[in-house]
Amino acid sequence: MNAAAETTYRRGLNPLHGVLLAGTFVLFLAALLSDYAYLTSYQIQWSNLSSWLIAGALVCNGFAFLCGVLGLFRAGNRRRGLVYIALLVVSFVLGFINALIHAMDAWAVMPTGFILSIIVTVLALVATWIGFSNTGAKVKQ
Amino acid sequence: MRFSRRYLATPLAMALLAGTTGALADTPQFGANPDLPEPQRGLLPNMGVPEQAPWNDLKPTVPEGYTITEIASDLKIPRQTLVLPNGDILVAEGSGGHAPKLRPKDFVAGVIKAKGKTSVKGGNRLTLLRPTGDGSYEQTVFADGLDAPYGLALIDDHLYVANQGSLVRFDYEQGQTQADGPPELVTPLPSEINHHWTKAMTASPDGEYLYVGIGSNSNITERGMEAEVDRAEIWQINPETGAHRAYATGVRNPTALTFQPGTNTLWAVANERDELGPNLVPDYLTSIQDGGFYGWPYSYWGQHVDPRVKPENPDKVESAIAPDYSLASHRAPLGVAFSNPQVGGEYSDGVFIGQHGSWNRADPVGYNVVFVPFENGKPAGDPVDFVSGFLTDDGHTRGRPVGVSVAPDGSVIVADDLTNAVWRVTRDDADSTPPAPAAASDDSAAMQQSEPATPGDSAAMPDEPSTTPDESTTTPDDSAAMPEAPDDSATTPDESSTLSDEGNEVPDDPSDDAQEEPATTAT
Numbered sequence: 001m002n003a004a005a006e007t008t009y010r011r012g013l014n015p016l017h018g019v020l021l022a023g024t025f026v027l028f029l030a031a032l033l034s035d036y037a038y039l040t041s042y043q044i045q046w047s048n049l050s051s052w053l054i055a056g057a058l059v060c061n062g063f064a065f066l067c068g069v070l071g072l073f074r075a076g077n078r079r080r081g082l083v084y085i086a087l088l089v090v091s092f093v094l095g096f097i098n099a100l101i102h103a104m105d106a107w108a109v110m111p112t113g114f115i116l117s118i119i120v121t122v123l124a125l126v127a128t129w130i131g132f133s134n135t136g137a138k139v140k141q
Numbered sequence: 142m143r144f145s146r147r148y149l150a151t152p153l154a155m156a157l158l159a160g161t162t163g164a165l166a167d168t169p170q171f172g173a174n175p176d177l178p179e180p181q182r183g184l185l186p187n188m189g190v191p192e193q194a195p196w197n198d199l200k201p202t203v204p205e206g207y208t209i210t211e212i213a214s215d216l217k218i219p220r221q222t223l224v225l226p227n228g229d230i231l232v233a234e235g236s237g238g239h240a241p242k243l244r245p246k247d248f249v250a251g252v253i254k255a256k257g258k259t260s261v262k263g264g265n266r267l268t269l270l271r272p273t274g275d276g277s278y279e280q281t282v283f284a285d286g287l288d289a290p291y292g293l294a295l296i297d298d299h300l301y302v303a304n305q306g307s308l309v310r311f312d313y314e315q316g317q318t319q320a321d322g323p324p325e326l327v328t329p330l331p332s333e334i335n336h337h338w339t340k341a342m343t344a345s346p347d348g349e350y351l352y353v354g355i356g357s358n359s360n361i362t363e364r365g366m367e368a369e370v371d372r373a374e375i376w377q378i379n380p381e382t383g384a385h386r387a388y389a390t391g392v393r394n395p396t397a398l399t400f401q402p403g404t405n406t407l408w409a410v411a412n413e414r415d416e417l418g419p420n421l422v423p424d425y426l427t428s429i430q431d432g433g434f435y436g437w438p439y440s441y442w443g444q445h446v447d448p449r450v451k452p453e454n455p456d457k458v459e460s461a462i463a464p465d466y467s468l469a470s471h472r473a474p475l476g477v478a479f480s481n482p483q484v485g486g487e488y489s490d491g492v493f494i495g496q497h498g499s500w501n502r503a504d505p506v507g508y509n510v511v512f513v514p515f516e517n518g519k520p521a522g523d524p525v526d527f528v529s530g531f532l533t534d535d536g537h538t539r540g541r542p543v544g545v546s547v548a549p550d551g552s553v554i555v556a557d558d559l560t561n562a563v564w565r566v567t568r569d570d571a572d573s574t575p576p577a578p579a580a581a582s583d584d585s586a587a588m589q590q591s592e593p594a595t596p597g598d599s600a601a602m603p604d605e606p607s608t609t610p611d612e613s614t615t616t617p618d619d620s621a622a623m624p625e626a627p628d629d630s631a632t633t634p635d636e637s638s639t640l641s642d643e644g645n646e647v648p649d650d651p652s653d654d655a656q657e658e659p660a661t662t663a664t
Contacts, residue, residue: 042451044365051244100184103246105363105416106449108182 217264237289292342306332483551
């Protein structure tokens with residue numbers, strides 16, 4: 001009867017939340033690639049770059065987590081929202097440990113730093129996936 | 142807050158450090174064969190930086206029968222001293238280094254280490270201390286406008302000063318209190334980055350050569366191998382032409398050099414690498430062999446490979462010489478001077494070593510001047526405290542010893558770059574104030590003001606070529622033919638062209654204290 005009532009619409013993530021979430025994944029991924037470059041070249045600048053990329057990723061990750069908490073009770077699927085937040089917490093903790101690992105000198109970063117970078121990147125990817133697909137979509141019947 | 146600043150001992154830090162402290166307590170690590178534990182490091186480096194405490198009415202502690210006096214104050218980061226033939230004392234003041242902060246870590250570490258340093262800006266000058274006759278000293282500025290001067294040496298009527306990026310020469314006449322003018326450049330010294338900026342220096346007994354210590358440009362190559370060209374070396378420099386060759390390589394941070402009296406043997410103290418645990422790697426005192434490679438960065442204490450250095454270099458590791466004598470880890474020796482019989486007692490034969498003190502372990506060590514006894518020209522026995530009492534019971538420190546000189550009259554001169562003072566230790570039974578005229582000079586600390594230095598017994602003053610006329614033959618290298626750094630494979634064989642390592646880029650910020658101390662050296 002009422003056309004509007006049958007419309008399915010999704011509300012996108014808050015743009016800021018979206019940027020922070022995407023930044024978390026992209027920066028962790030960049031750190032992983034940079035770590036790989038160091039691993040294969042011994043060129044220390046790659047390791048330095050990783051340190052900064054991880055620092056940036058942690059900033060994004062932290063704020064994305066805050067956005068997630070604030071948005072939690074508006075989320076469409078409460079359980080997915082909790083999983084999303086839990087993933088961000090784990091990626092932040094492991095990312096912080098990775099930052100400390102990357103503060104070691106020269107090759108002391110390896111191989112732990114590289115392994116952590118892989119894990120954190122995967123976590124951030126999953127969190128991003130869930131975050132962008134659990135946006136409080138409401139389907140009115 | 143204060144506690145956590147001192148020890149970084151937040152619960153988080155404690156958790157992260159788990160396994161790095163514990164049963165290590167105080168393994169004595171002195172001598173030729175120190176106990177070397179396995180390398181270890183928690184997620185956070187083990188750190189403890191004592192903050193400054195006032196002296197109030199206290200003074201450093203010296204052995205029974207000796208007295209310590211503050212002979213200069215309000216200096217601007219005094220580092221090394223040189224006793225001149227007429228009893229004047231030159232003090233080099235300044236702080237160098239202009240290493241860029243490359244990682245988030247560098248910002249954090251800079252803030253923490255700055256807590257253990259004076260807030261005074263380096264003087265970039267030489268101060269001359271002249272005895273007034275009543276035991277006190279008059280302070281005048283001998284020269285300023287220098288760039289983090291550190292090493293000092295006198296050869297005949299030339300005073301050589303090793304700035305952080307150049308070796309310069311002043312004309313010097315005995316009794317002079319002020320330089321005639323700006324110095325003449327002898328040669329630039331490697332100063333790119335200058336992570337370890339101090340340029341320690343001494344002159345050979347015959348006055349033929351100067352020896353300059355050039356510290357590494359990183360803790361353990363974390364600024365890249367390219368940055369290590371011409372670093373972690375001791376250069377032999379012709380004072381006339383400025384030509385140099387690498388006399389020894391692989392010495393991470395040679396912070397003080399001196400010749401053993403009556404010999405032609407160069408000795409150095411060096412600060413070894415950090416972040417391998419509170420009991421690694423021992424700083425050391427060693428005689429330096431011509432052409433010797435001492436391990437950095439590939440290995441420590443001989444053939445102990447440092448896993449942090451890639452690519453590896455097994456050949457270099459194989460050739461690495463183990464140092465003569467371990468001073469134990471993280472003490473940060475920055476001064477060395479041979480004793481002489483005038484010092485008296487058990488301190489007549491050996492070396493004094495000024496130890497700036499640790500940052501890379503939770504409980505502070507060093508922060509004193511120790512005496513390493515010698516027998517038959519070699520270290521024999523554990524170090525004993527000669528000047529101590531810098532650390533307070535509550536984990537602060539009142540001062541940090543740096544350069545040490547022994548005057549011909551047997552007084553021991555100690556620069557302190559936290560108190561910004563110079564201390565002088567004299568023997569009591571030698572301290573009969575009236576200047577003993579021309580006496581046999583074996584017991585006159587006070588006569589320094591009236592008598593020219595006794596030649597020949599001055600460990601800190603290898604500047605009397607006439608006293609050891611017989612030794613010029615043992616260094617046969619013709620200075621004119623001195624090849625440029627023959628052993629450049631010690632650091633990076635192939636990159637030397639990428640670095641214009643010369644001092645033309647004078648640091649814009651020589652007072653930046655944030656980078657690693659040689660303490661660190663820590664250096």
